Amino acid sequence: MITAIFFIASLLALLGAVGVVLFRNPIASVLSLVLVMFALSVHFLLLSAQFLFAVQIIVYAGAVMVLFLFVIALLGPGRELATSRLPRQGWLAVVFAAGFAVLLVSLLGNLTYHQPASTNLDLFGTVEQVAIGLFTTYLYPFELTSLILLVAAVGAIYLSREHRS
Numbered sequence: 064m065i066t067a068i069f070f071i072a073s074l075l076a077l078l079g080a081v082g083v084v085l086f087r088n089p090i091a092s093v094l095s096l097v098l099v100m101f102a103l104s105v106h107f108l109l110l111s112a113q114f115l116f117a118v119q120i121i122v123y124a125g126a127v128m129v130l131f132l133f134v135i136a137l138l139g140p141g142r143e144l145a146t147s148r149l150p151r152q153g154w155l156a157v158v159f160a161a162g163f164a165v166l167l168v169s170l171l172g173n174l175t176y177h178q179p180a181s182t183n184l185d186l187f188g189t190v191e192q193v194a195i196g197l198f199t200t201y202l203y204p205f206e207l208t209s210l211i212l213l214v215a216a217v218g219a220i221y222l223s224r225e226h227r228s
Contacts, residue, residue, distance in 0.1 A: 100119060
């Protein structure tokens, strides 16, 4: 049963990713991205990472996608980005994608996984374990990230204001 759920979620993630790239309507692309985020959250749930499952749905599939939809709505549905293509752009994309695939296979081909001896998989991905790591080992990067996000939000608000003389 778990294997079937994994393959169904993987298929939905792949179909959503293809939809993000192929749909010409930006709202359809964002909704395809929401499908990908939900499929990824199912993968987290299958890995017993309930906290990451909840964060994936609440933050990414919820808040970030709503933000994308607001940006698209502000730009207006009739305002499309320029779609002029470079000569031989399709062939260059295929060459670069094939090169990336070869590089990825060559890097990951000899990779072996060794599970640490002291890993307790019953606690892996739980809220308690994430909180312990976040507020002990990664406290300073966590606080620095919050400051950077605050500065970015203030900067975005300042840049979006109308300047009146």
